[in-house]
Amino acid sequence: MSRIDKKQAILDTALTLFVSQGFYATSTASIAKQAGVATGTLFHHFASKEALMNHLYISIKQEFADGIQSQISQKGDLEKDAQHLWQVAINWAMANPLKQEFFQQYSMSPSIASQVRQQAMNSILGFMGELIHQGQKAGVLADYPLPLMLESCHGQYLAATRYFLDNPESWKDETYKQSSFAMFWNAMKT
Template sequence: MSKPDKKQAILDTALTLFVSQGFYATSTASIAKKAGVATGTLFHHFPSKDELMKHLFLSIKQEFADAITASIKDSGDLKQDAEHLWYSAIQWAIDYPLKQEFFQQYSMSPSIAIEIREQAMNSILSFMGNLMQQGQTQGLFASYPLTLMQDNCHGQYLAATRYFLDNPEKWQVDTHKQASFSMFWNAMVQS
């Protein structure tokens, strides 16, 4: 009920509604109403609906990046580090399903200006990029084109989070959890 909360209430409500109904099917009026503020208030905090979306996208991306950064280990054992990173990334998706769903929906959508999307994606993929370059340097990974590997890795990550979000109980089962990492790892490894 305190004042600074209004901006946050708008963001929270927008996240929920954008995910459940889609960007275009969500009117600014409905966001304001559900957030318990006046329509004018939304535009007081965000100059336009697009800017609200952009703010949401970038701040969620940042949260993800911070979470992953915090969980990076450098034990010297690349596979162990990668496994840790992989699980952390999926764990984040499970902890924040709405935000993950938001990414799945809007990472490819024209609702978000293309340069914003790319900027966000690059930042997320850079973690993976580093890891893969290390793997290739060490001769652990096959010498596939780096961008191809990154795209592949990103594709597998999206697939894994979708799977565990759709079947949350499987995340508790070690064989499933480990299977997801094995596929990811073996795809890159020198055979």
């Protein structure tokens, strides 16, 4: 196993254990053991348990942002574009249940320094903020205060993925799929 493999094995194992047991209930020793490396190796790659957590948080957020932005399409019809975006985003969650669960748990937890959380959030909200702003200028989205709308988007996304992760078969059911988007879209539209 090469260096990079070891580092990745540590990250993968940490993600699994943090999600299934929680940050504090997961010992660095157990991460190292399950990752197949020595305890020292974990600290060779990450300065501390907290640094490992932060790295995990930021890199997964980035992975999400990259995954979404690469699939965006802007065809002019804002509602269609939004629906596409909504499906892409939930698809990502369904394809990465562990990572999505990670966010559900740690987005509000004190295990992550709020500074790190802010930083990760901004990179994504910047992009969403821009989309909403365009929708408002086009008269398609309501003129609510932007920060409130962003928070609402985030809340609805978390709620929807929470539901679909707990009931994965519903995501294949067009009724559920359409309903979840309808609630999201109606909340924002003019």
